[in-house]
Amino acid sequence: MSHELEQEKSKQACKIMDELDLDVWLVWVRETSQMADPVLELILGADLVWQSALLYSRNGEKVAIVGNFDADGIKSTGVFDKIVPYTQSITEDFLTELDRLAPKNIGINFSTNDVTADGLSVGMHMLLKEMLKDTKHIDVLTSAEALIGKLRGRKVAGELTRIEKAVEITERIFDESQQFVRVGLTELQVYDFFHQRMREYGVSSAWYEDHNPAVDAGPNKQFGHSGPTDSKLKSGHLLHFDFGVKYEGYCSDIQRMFFLGSELEVPEEIKTAFQAVNDAITAASEFVKPGIKGHEADAVARDLVKERGYEEYQHALGHQLGRNAHDGGTLLGPLWDRYGETPNGIVEEGNVFTLELYVSTENYGQLSLEEDIIVTSTGCRFLSQRQLELVYID
Amino acid sequence: MSHELEQEKSKQACKIMDELDLDVWLVWVRETSQMADPVLELILGADLVWQSALLYSRNGEKVAIVGNFDADGIKSTGVFDKIVPYTQSITEDFLTELDRLAPKNIGINFSTNDVTADGLSVGMHMLLKEMLKDTKHIDVLTSAEALIGKLRGRKVAGELTRIEKAVEITERIFDESQQFVRVGLTELQVYDFFHQRMREYGVSSAWYEDHNPAVDAGPNKQFGHSGPTDSKLKSGHLLHFDFGVKYEGYCSDIQRMFFLGSELEVPEEIKTAFQAVNDAITAASEFVKPGIKGHEADAVARDLVKERGYEEYQHALGHQLGRNAHDGGTLLGPLWDRYGETPNGIVEEGNVFTLELYVSTENYGQLSLEEDIIVTSTGCRFLSQRQLELVYID
Numbered sequence: 001m002s003h004e005l006e007q008e009k010s011k012q013a014c015k016i017m018d019e020l021d022l023d024v025w026l027v028w029v030r031e032t033s034q035m036a037d038p039v040l041e042l043i044l045g046a047d048l049v050w051q052s053a054l055l056y057s058r059n060g061e062k063v064a065i066v067g068n069f070d071a072d073g074i075k076s077t078g079v080f081d082k083i084v085p086y087t088q089s090i091t092e093d094f095l096t097e098l099d100r101l102a103p104k105n106i107g108i109n110f111s112t113n114d115v116t117a118d119g120l121s122v123g124m125h126m127l128l129k130e131m132l133k134d135t136k137h138i139d140v141l142t143s144a145e146a147l148i149g150k151l152r153g154r155k156v157a158g159e160l161t162r163i164e165k166a167v168e169i170t171e172r173i174f175d176e177s178q179q180f181v182r183v184g185l186t187e188l189q190v191y192d193f194f195h196q197r198m199r200e201y202g203v204s205s206a207w208y209e210d211h212n213p214a215v216d217a218g219p220n221k222q223f224g225h226s227g228p229t230d231s232k233l234k235s236g237h238l239l240h241f242d243f244g245v246k247y248e249g250y251c252s253d254i255q256r257m258f259f260l261g262s263e264l265e266v267p268e269e270i271k272t273a274f275q276a277v278n279d280a281i282t283a284a285s286e287f288v289k290p291g292i293k294g295h296e297a298d299a300v301a302r303d304l305v306k307e308r309g310y311e312e313y314q315h316a317l318g319h320q321l322g323r324n325a326h327d328g329g330t331l332l333g334p335l336w337d338r339y340g341e342t343p344n345g346i347v348e349e350g351n352v353f354t355l356e357l358y359v360s361t362e363n364y365g366q367l368s369l370e371e372d373i374i375v376t377s378t379g380c381r382f383l384s385q386r387q388l389e390l391v392y393i394d
Numbered sequence: 395m396s397h398e399l400e401q402e403k404s405k406q407a408c409k410i411m412d413e414l415d416l417d418v419w420l421v422w423v424r425e426t427s428q429m430a431d432p433v434l435e436l437i438l439g440a441d442l443v444w445q446s447a448l449l450y451s452r453n454g455e456k457v458a459i460v461g462n463f464d465a466d467g468i469k470s471t472g473v474f475d476k477i478v479p480y481t482q483s484i485t486e487d488f489l490t491e492l493d494r495l496a497p498k499n500i501g502i503n504f505s506t507n508d509v510t511a512d513g514l515s516v517g518m519h520m521l522l523k524e525m526l527k528d529t530k531h532i533d534v535l536t537s538a539e540a541l542i543g544k545l546r547g548r549k550v551a552g553e554l555t556r557i558e559k560a561v562e563i564t565e566r567i568f569d570e571s572q573q574f575v576r577v578g579l580t581e582l583q584v585y586d587f588f589h590q591r592m593r594e595y596g597v598s599s600a601w602y603e604d605h606n607p608a609v610d611a612g613p614n615k616q617f618g619h620s621g622p623t624d625s626k627l628k629s630g631h632l633l634h635f636d637f638g639v640k641y642e643g644y645c646s647d648i649q650r651m652f653f654l655g656s657e658l659e660v661p662e663e664i665k666t667a668f669q670a671v672n673d674a675i676t677a678a679s680e681f682v683k684p685g686i687k688g689h690e691a692d693a694v695a696r697d698l699v700k701e702r703g704y705e706e707y708q709h710a711l712g713h714q715l716g717r718n719a720h721d722g723g724t725l726l727g728p729l730w731d732r733y734g735e736t737p738n739g740i741v742e743e744g745n746v747f748t749l750e751l752y753v754s755t756e757n758y759g760q761l762s763l764e765e766d767i768i769v770t771s772t773g774c775r776f777l778s779q780r781q782l783e784l785v786y787i788d
Contacts, residue, residue, distance in 0.1 A: 031509040033601045034718050038428050047602035049720070050732055067732070068708065073605060073621065087708055089731035110516035115425040122504035122519050123512035207427045208441035211467060227467065314462065314481055324428050326443070337483040338444055338461075 003077040005158045006045045009151065010062055010079045013043060016150045017058040023103035025144055027054040028120060028128055037109055037119025039148055041249065042323055046077050051127070053094045054080075057101055065093050091131050098137055106137060107144030113340035116328025117148035149329035152322055154350040160374065162250035163321060163352055166203070167372055167383050170245050170252040173197045181393050183235050183260055187215040187228035190239075198245060206244030206251035206325040213243035219365035236261050238270065238364050239393070244325050251325045253354050254384055255370035258391040266390065273310075273359045273367040274390060280304045281355045281371055281386070284317060284332070288347060288355075288373065288380045295343035297332040301357055310359040316343070318353040321372060327352075351375040352383070397471040399552045400439045403545065404456055404473050407437060410544045411452040417497035419538055421448040422514060422522055431503055431513025433542055435643065435717055440471050445521070447488045448474075451495055459487045485525050492531055500531060501538030507734035510722025511542035543723035546716055548744040554768065556644035557715060557746055560597070561766055561777050564639050564646040567591045575787050577629050577654050581609040581622035584633075592639060600638030600645035600719040607637035613759035630655050632664065632758050633787070638719050645719045647748050648778055649764035652785040660784065667704075667753050667761040668784060674698045675749045675765060675780070678711055678726070682741060682749075682767065682774040689737035691726040695751055704753040710737070712747040715766060721746075745769040746777070 017025055029037050030051045040046075044054070050067025057063075064080040071085035084093045098106075110125070111117040120128075132138040155163070173194060180193045194213050198205070205212045215228040218237040233239060237260050244253035257274065259266055280301035287300045298317040306312055316333025319326045330345025332353055347353075353375070358368030372383040411419055423431050424445045434440075438448070444461025451457075458474040465479035478487045492500075504519070505511035514522075526532040549557070567588060574587045588607050592599070599606045609622040612631040627633060631654050638647035651668065653660055674695035681694045692711040700706055710727025713720045724739025726747055741747075750764030766777040 031720055034432050034509045034720060034722070035429065035513060046604060076621065091731075110520070112517045112520050115428045115515075115517075118515045118517035119429060120516045121509075121512045122514045122516055123506045123509075125516050126504070126506050210440060227470065326425055326428065328428070337485075 003045050003079060005156075006043055006077060007079050008156055008158065010043045010056070011060070012154070012156065013056055013147065013151050014058055014060045014062070016147055016154075017056065017107070020146055020150075022107050022142075022144070022147055023058055023105050024098075024101055025056040025107045025147060027056075027109060028052070028124055029054075030124065035121070038116045038324065038328075039109060039119055039151075042152065044074075044077060044079055046073050048074070051090045053090060053097075055097060055101065057103075061101075063097055065090055065097060094131065095135065098135075103137070103140065105140045105142050107147055108141055109144050109148065111143055111145040111148075113342050114145055114149060114328045116152060116324065117143070117145040149345065150348070152327055153320055153329040153348055155322065155352055155374070159250060159322060160352070162248045163252065163372070164383055166206070166245050166247035166250055166252035167254070169201050169203055169247060170243060170254050171385060173201070173245075174241070174243070174254070174256055178258075178391060178393065181233070181239065181258060183233050183393070185233050186230045187217050187233075188230055190215045190233070191228040194243065201245070203245040203247050206246045206253060213241045216240040216365070219361075219363060221365065233260055236265065238367065240366070240368055242368075242370065249323055251321055251323070251327075252372060252384075253321055253325045253370060254372065255356055255368050256387055256391065257367055257369060258393050260393050262394050263390075263392050267364065269361045270364055270367065270390070273361045276305055276308045276310060276359050277357060277367055277369050278386075278388060280357055281369060284355050285373060285380055285382065288332075288353070288375060289378060290347055290349045290375060292347050293343070294330045294332045294345050294347065295335050297347070298334050298343065301355070302334065305357065305359050308359075313357045313359070317357055318355045321352045321354055347375055349375055349377050353380075397439050397473060399550075400437055400471060401473050402550055402552065404437045404450070405454070406548070406550065407450055407541065407545050408452055408454045408456070410541055410548075411450065411501070414540055414544075415499075416501050416536075416538070416541060417452055417499050418492075418495055419450040419501045419541060421450075421503060422446070422518055423448075424518065429515065432510045432718070432722075433503060433513055433545075436546065438468075438471060438473055440467050442468070445484045447484060447491075449491060449495065451497075455495075457491055459484055459491060488525065489529065492529075497531070497534065499534045499536050501541055502535055503538050503542065505537055505539040505542075507736050508539055508543060508722045510546060510718065511537070511539040543739065544742070546721055547714055547723040547742055549716065549746055549768070553644060553716060554746070556642045557646065557766070558777055560600070560639050560641035560644055560646035561648070563595050563597055563641060564637060564648050565779060567595070567639075568635070568637070568648070568650055572652075572785060572787065575627070575633065575652060577627050577787070579627050580624045581611050581627075582624055584609045584627070585622040588637065595639070597639040597641050600640045600647060607635045610634040610759075613755075613757060615759065627654055630659065632761065634760070634762055636762075636764065643717055645715055645717070645721075646766060646778075647715055647719045647764060648766065649750055649762050650781055650785065651761060651763060652787050654787050656788050657784075657786050661758065663755050664758055664761065664784070667755045670699055670702045670704060670753050671751060671761055671763050672780075672782060674751055675763060678749050679767060679774055679776065682726075682747070682769060683772060684741055684743045684769060686741050687737070688724045688726045688739050688741065689729050691741070692728050692737065695749070696728065699751065699753050702753075707751045707753070711751055712749045715746045715748055741769055743769055743771050747774075
């Protein structure tokens with residue numbers, strides 16, 4: 001089981017630390033099969049059972065202090081230069097290594113803004129403070145949020161390839177579903193078809209599979225995070241999907257709209273809504289480039305749908321995509337309380353975002369689309385093949 | 395998708411709160427597909443995206459304050475009596491509900507001892523303290539560790555049935571493997587056989603699948619948490635497995651020893667070691683009953699192997715088994731620093747534990763077995779069919 005990607009991301013972490021003037025990054029974890037710090041899969045790809053201190057230095061050195069039973073597994077990842085196994089207590093070896101590195105600051109994984117940079121638990125934080133209480137290290141603990149945001153956000157080639165493959169499989173399943181979907185089926189039957197195809201392609205669910213894909217038939221279901229029901233698909237109704245797969249650990253996230261009828265039968269208000277959503281995605285995609293702030297991109301799309309007379313969508317225009325469907329870091333979102341500081345983040349080259357929004361029609365429920373993009377040096381490029389017209393199920 | 399078990403565990407939580415004199419339990423989470431508080435799968439079985447406050451009252455009332463997109467999904471679990479959806483900020487609704495409940499204490503999920511009771515992240519704790527800073531609630535926050543330990547530990551009928559089924563499938567795969575395992579195969583080929591069978595039975599891995607099953611051939615591999623390699627199975631060697639599956643969310647965890655040769659060829663030192671391990675498991679099983687402390691059971695087995703002249707095993711005799719292979723709460727372990735207070739916990743009726751230990755032979759590596767037990771009103775009962783002799787692969 002190769003850990004090339006995790007090795008590369010670990011090296012990238014040290015480079016970003018140097019850029020951010022961070023001396024040491026401490027990932028401090030235990031029993032990660034129960035609750036894993038979200039950075040672990042990005043930089044290690046292995047489980048740790050006993051209390052473990054992973055130390056990254058800006059000069060590139062990587063040291064793991066781990067339980068003796070964990071040592072072989074960690075060694076086999078090839079991520080660390082030095083592995084210090086312990087039997088009864090980690091404290092002494094941990095302090096020895098920390099003293100040797102003598103950092104002027106130590107990043108640890110907490111963040112009020114970003115769940116992917118908030119992997120340290122309260123109990124583990126208490127244990128850390130107890131171990132460091134008589135040392136100078138306790139005074140130089142700081143948040144590693146900026147490091148983690150950049151590390152997740154700046155996709156390396158191996159990550160982008162995996163996301164592209166996840167997007168490709170998602171689109172293939174959407175294509176195949178057009179032969180299956182028909183009036184009279186229930187949302188749950190359509191959901192089952194998607195899952196059968198996922199098993200066929202050997203991919204897993206990009207988020208909790210209860211509501212992946214979301215299958216929303218007809219006008220009465222508010223789109224969100226609820227699962228498919230036994231409601232039946234009816235002629236003349238819209239059918240909405242929100243669907244993402246995980247391929248070799250990396251996610252896609254795409255929304256599509258089907259119409260249960262022919263092109264000739266589509267009511268004007270659906271056409272107008274579809275155009276508004278698509279125009280907002282186009283406008284945002286033309287605006288996104290390195291250096292802008294997240295909320296600026298959101299505002300472009302939000303203003304457009306408001307100008308067209310629709311209520312604004314009650315979520316962010318776009319989130320990053322990677323190991324997670326919601327991959328943390330900079331958010332293309334409005335400056336709302338619940339998004340914290342993430343919409344003030346800067347968009348960088350190599351970031352992968354969703355662009356997604358809905359508008360509400362009067363008689364047909366919500367109309368929502370979602371595409372995936374990668375930020376290039378001068379703008380952005382669509383990873384998904386845009387849905388530029390409704391899918392008609394005749 | 396039925397949530398009967400989660401509904402039952404949620405009701406059980408309120409009863410245990412009353413027993414522990416805890417007025418309110420607050421589960422405070424966000425973006426749980428990235429990092430989930432380990433209690434969520436036990437009491438909810440659904441994802442939450444926005445900041446969410448789940449409030450349990452000792453009088454049985456259960457209130458969820460969740461983002462508007464999450465509301466339908468949470469409602470469909472049937473766990474909560476009242477759901478309060480919000481759009482931009484949770485603060486006002488959260489404080490209103492908390493004021494109404496007027497608790498004299500509020501349990502939150504942090505623990506230095508037990509990872510399964512330590513689901514609150516540092517960033518979320520900061521946000522909570524900020525929200526409560528001008529209220530009296532901030533002074534009555536306390537750890538919910540005791541509640542969570544008892545809630546996880548006291549298995550209800552539906553949980554025990556699932557664990558028994560997981561154990562049964564694990565044993566069936568071990569049985570089937572006897573037809574497949576032979577000299578000349580690699581550890582990885584044996585590993586692949588187990589995974590093919592797991593897919594066949596529709597079960598997933600009880601822990602990180604990299605090292606599940608652990609397949610350890612020959613004398614030179616220290617048992618632990620490392621994965622299978624391309625080492626070949628050789629005649630006259632021992633073959634060790636550590637294997638667990640997850641069936642409908644509940645785990646088994648069993649170790650077995652094969653010998654690559656006939657019964658007549660087994661060296662004396664292997665026989666003696668096998669007997670010592672088995673006798674230690676027997677002695678511990680005869681000792682375990684409600685009311686004892688975890689470390690007392692560990693000492694029974696540990697003393698026995700030391701009396702037989704072996705070095706003591708470098709781990710705990712037994713951990714609880716449930717939603718996780720390491721299910722937290724009371725540990726049948728020695729009073730070592732890294733186990734915190736967990737070996738001082740009290741064994742209760744309905745707890746499911748592993749009993750596992752190894753001894754080291756001089757020429758054949760380690761010999762390790764692991765069985766699963768349930769604590770009854772007067773003692774314990776084996777859930778696994780004990781391995782009382784080596785499996786011979788001729």
